[in-house]
Amino acid sequence: MTASLIGLDWGTTSLRGYRLDAGGAVLDCRTQDAGILRVADGDFDAAFEACVGAWLDAEPDLPLIASGMIGSRQGWVEAPYVPCPAGLDALAAGLTKVQTKRGATLSLVPGITHRAADGVPDVARGEETQILGALDASGMADGLFVLPGTHTKWALARDGAIVWFATFMTGEVFDVLCRHSILGRMMDDQDDPSGFARGLAAAAGDAEASGGLLHRLFSARTLALFDELPAPQVRPYLSGLLIGQEIVEAGRVVAAMAPGRTAVTLIGGAALVPPYRQALAHFGYGVAAADAAVVTRGLARIADAAGLLRSPA
Amino acid sequence: MTASLIGLDWGTTSLRGYRLDAGGAVLDCRTQDAGILRVADGDFDAAFEACVGAWLDAEPDLPLIASGMIGSRQGWVEAPYVPCPAGLDALAAGLTKVQTKRGATLSLVPGITHRAADGVPDVARGEETQILGALDASGMADGLFVLPGTHTKWALARDGAIVWFATFMTGEVFDVLCRHSILGRMMDDQDDPSGFARGLAAAAGDAEASGGLLHRLFSARTLALFDELPAPQVRPYLSGLLIGQEIVEAGRVVAAMAPGRTAVTLIGGAALVPPYRQALAHFGYGVAAADAAVVTRGLARIADAAGLLRSPA
Numbered sequence: 149m150t151a152s153l154i155g156l157d158w159g160t161t162s163l164r165g166y167r168l169d170a171g172g173a174v175l176d177c178r179t180q181d182a183g184i185l186r187v188a189d190g191d192f193d194a195a196f197e198a199c200v201g202a203w204l205d206a207e208p209d210l211p212l213i214a215s216g217m218i219g220s221r222q223g224w225v226e227a228p229y230v231p232c233p234a235g236l237d238a239l240a241a242g243l244t245k246v247q248t249k250r251g252a253t254l255s256l257v258p259g260i261t262h263r264a265a266d267g268v269p270d271v272a273r274g275e276e277t278q279i280l281g282a283l284d285a286s287g288m289a290d291g292l293f294v295l296p297g298t299h300t301k302w303a304l305a306r307d308g309a310i311v312w313f314a315t316f317m318t319g320e321v322f323d324v325l326c327r328h329s330i331l332g333r334m335m336d337d338q339d340d341p342s343g344f345a346r347g348l349a350a351a352a353g354d355a356e357a358s359g360g361l362l363h364r365l366f367s368a369r370t371l372a373l374f375d376e377l378p379a380p381q382v383r384p385y386l387s388g389l390l391i392g393q394e395i396v397e398a399g400r401v402v403a404a405m406a407p408g409r410t411a412v413t414l415i416g417g418a419a420l421v422p423p424y425r426q427a428l429a430h431f432g433y434g435v436a437a438a439d440a441a442v443v444t445r446g447l448a449r450i451a452d453a454a455g456l457l458r459s460p461a
Numbered sequence: 462m463t464a465s466l467i468g469l470d471w472g473t474t475s476l477r478g479y480r481l482d483a484g485g486a487v488l489d490c491r492t493q494d495a496g497i498l499r500v501a502d503g504d505f506d507a508a509f510e511a512c513v514g515a516w517l518d519a520e521p522d523l524p525l526i527a528s529g530m531i532g533s534r535q536g537w538v539e540a541p542y543v544p545c546p547a548g549l550d551a552l553a554a555g556l557t558k559v560q561t562k563r564g565a566t567l568s569l570v571p572g573i574t575h576r577a578a579d580g581v582p583d584v585a586r587g588e589e590t591q592i593l594g595a596l597d598a599s600g601m602a603d604g605l606f607v608l609p610g611t612h613t614k615w616a617l618a619r620d621g622a623i624v625w626f627a628t629f630m631t632g633e634v635f636d637v638l639c640r641h642s643i644l645g646r647m648m649d650d651q652d653d654p655s656g657f658a659r660g661l662a663a664a665a666g667d668a669e670a671s672g673g674l675l676h677r678l679f680s681a682r683t684l685a686l687f688d689e690l691p692a693p694q695v696r697p698y699l700s701g702l703l704i705g706q707e708i709v710e711a712g713r714v715v716a717a718m719a720p721g722r723t724a725v726t727l728i729g730g731a732a733l734v735p736p737y738r739q740a741l742a743h744f745g746y747g748v749a750a751a752d753a754a755v756v757t758r759g760l761a762r763i764a765d766a767a768g769l770l771r772s773p774a
Contacts, residue, residue: 264670265667266666266667266671268680268683268684270679315679315683316672316675316676316679320642321638321642324637324638325637328637354578355710356714357578357714358577358578358579359627359629359713360673361675361706361710362630362631362634362706362707362710363628363629363630363710363711364581365630370582370583370628371581373582390675393673393675396673397668397675398676400668400669400672400673401669401670401671401672403669404670
């Protein structure tokens with residue numbers, strides 16, 4: 149089939165190239181172990197050629213767009229952050245062009261930034277494309293999105309633009325506590341997932357009666373010490389405690405900004421969707437999971453807004 | 462001078478032996494690198510003899526009391542936890558005796574436990590002796606105590622007994638984030654302590670507007686990324702953020718249990734007293750620092766309550 153666009157999802161650990169039609173549907177796909185931290189000598193052009201060169205040989209005038217860490221300071225060229233509210237037009241206007249050795253022009257999608265009421269900036273790069281792709285797929289102009297990961301993002305869209313987002317270090321805090329803290333020593337090699345719901349329940353408890361996160365973390369130790377939390381439940385319990393805490397934190401902000409919004413679109417890999425689905429449901433959210441096509445859909449919509457799409461022959 | 466008691470402050474990393482008078486004043490002191498994790502082959506008797514054997518040779522009938530991790534499951538003999546409210550009489554009644562090879566009797570002070578309203582147990586071992594020593598030194602029956610450390614303890618005393626306490630993993634979370642997270646990579650070898658007050662201010666901010674701890678941790682990265690937090694301030698900023706968060710968490714519980722109590726007695730080592738003093742003052746607490754003699758004073762008062770003290774000749 150005739151392609152209208154080549155889209156690249158180029159992150160820290162991997163590079164995915166797609167031949168796309170005008171709607172963002174995937175015609176061909178190539179995945180390479182060429183995330184920006186794995187590209188030898190910063191030779192992004194060589195990684196680019198290895199991924200999509202054959203497609204360009206066949207169709208030299210296909211437009212090219214990329215999102216993700218490739219547009220960061222550590223990437224090919226920095227595509228400066230665009231402030232919220234950020235919709236398709238703002239991202240299209242913020243595209244940064246890079247000329248490849250073969251003379252093609254690659255457009256890099258900018259990351260987004262938002263300054264909270266307290267003046268503190270937040271940043272996202274790559275997620276903006278997924279969120280706008282998921283928003284487009286939903287057929288709605290508004291939405292609440294959760295993108296679980298090492299650094300989980302929550303985002304609100306209104307009138308087709310991302311108006312707020314915030315990062316939560318949930319995944320990384322979990323990881324360092326498991327590997328390097330006294331809590332890790334209470335854990336078993338095997339997990340009993342029933343600990344997860346107990347962690348969620350603990351996170352939902354009354355902070356006035358029992359303290360917040362820095363205190364509750366210790367409960368993973370004391371419950372185990374008192375034989376009230378079996379070792380295989382300790383890691384899932386800690387996971388539930390942290391994800392639950394994140395939902396409480398984010399939920400306070402969302403409730404203030406978008407009262408009554410309890411429908412969440414979950415965007416993420418297969419491993420984190422089930423626990424987040426369970427956790428969000430525990431806290432009263434209605435959850436829909438976006439499919440994996442949100443990246444390519446977002447890339448196609450941004451390219452379209454920028455007038456880059458090749459017209460069908 | 463004539464001693465009335467030998468007291469041992471026997472923790473995880475060190476062992477301190479004291480010849481004490483009836484009021485707990487120190488006549489002689491010996492410190493040894495013989496914390497329970499450093500005693501070879503669990504030969505606590507040998508470590509005990511090396512520390513206080515010479516004093517016992519001279520005065521074989523001196524009573525002996527010890528507090529700290531020596532009474533834990535990993536110590537000499539386990540002295541089971543006493544539930545709150547725990548005053549001098551309850552701790553005296555909970556002493557666990559161990560016979561040494563020379564035929565002396567060492568009394569081990571029990572740790573304390575408390576079950577919060579949510580049913581989760583908390584534990585302390587060693588701190589109970591410091592708190593009751595500090596309470597005795599204050600001449601009051603009530604008090605609020607903060608004992609900073611890897612696992613910081615907050616405690617409330619009423620009518621001479623510890624009625625509530627809670628553990629906060631502040632110090633350990635700070636340590637693992639500095640050493641193992643992405644935040645550590647933003648830090649400089651040299652610290653600029655002015656970052657500490659900025660972290661306190663961030664912790665005091667409105668969680669409804671800007672999220673809680675899991676989100677705020679990320680501000681140490683984004684502020685640095687935007688050149689709004691110099692690298693030498695990142696570590697002190699993170700410290701202020703975490704200690705501030707602890708004070709907010711603990712403060713909510715204290716306000717519910719003891720409305721209006723803002724006078725805090727700080728018990729701890731030289732390194733942590735100045736930052737905690739600054740942090741507590743930032744949040745409106747009046748701070749008094751206890752002197753190092755709270756341990757020996759506590760040991761003497763518990764021994765007295767147990768009828769162990771040798772009468773002056």
